Amino acid sequence: MRRIAVVVACLLATSGIVLAQDPIAQRRDVMKGVGAATRTGTQMAKGDIPFDLAKAKEVLSTYAKAAANFHEYFPTDSKTGGQTTAAPAIWENQADFRARFDAWGKDIQAASASTTDLATFRESFGTVTKACGACHNTYRIKT
Numbered sequence: 577m578r579r580i581a582v583v584v585a586c587l588l589a590t591s592g593i594v595l596a597q598d599p600i601a602q603r604r605d606v607m608k609g610v611g612a613a614t615r616t617g618t619q620m621a622k623g624d625i626p627f628d629l630a631k632a633k634e635v636l637s638t639y640a641k642a643a644a645n646f647h648e649y650f651p652t653d654s655k656t657g658g659q660t661t662a663a664p665a666i667w668e669n670q671a672d673f674r675a676r677f678d679a680w681g682k683d684i685q686a687a688s689a690s691t692t693d694l695a696t697f698r699e700s701f702g703t704v705t706k707a708c709g710a711c712h713n714t715y716r717i718k719t
């Protein structure tokens with residue numbers, strides 16, 4: 577019984593560590609996923625790889641998840657460290673930063689609904705990827 581209690585305590589401690597994971601590493605991972613999805617999307621839009629509707633929807637769903645959660649990874653104690661490229665403007669304009677993700681999320685939802693083939697994907701992919709540079713210009717420091 578005692579052993580079980582110890583094991584449970586250890587498991588809880590480990591999961592606590594997972595939950596309190598470094599927010600900088602988490603948000604960089606999310607954006608790395610967005611970057612990888614964008615490479616796939618670009619290749620499809622250009623015709624470098626065959627168009628695949630399931631893959632196109634996957635690209636958009638990776639974006640949708642990022643748009644929904646990304647703003648959560650910016651506690652005030654994560655302004656520096658971990659090779660972050662997050663700009664101080666994020667904490668100065670939190671409402672705008674959040675609003676951009678909400679607007680991006682809406683565009684992504686519309687894009688996902690309208691994507692049925694290569695032509696519609698090209699168009700919607702072009703729309704949702706405009707947000708990348710627009711946000712990075714303001715909220716990411718150049719390295």
Ligand code: HEC
Nearest residue numbers: 604607608610611614660661662676677705707708711715
């Ligand atoms: C509303 C803001 C916003 C939008 C939209 C956005 N990003 Fe980002 N992105 C950020 C911020 C902030 C960082 C810096 C995170 C950090 O270093 O802590 C970042 C970092 C990145 C990184 C670097 C990840 C790393 O290795 O550290 C890549 C790649 C990236 N974004 C790609 C994209 C692409 C591609 C899109 C569009 C499809 C996109 N982002 C849309 C805010 C945004």
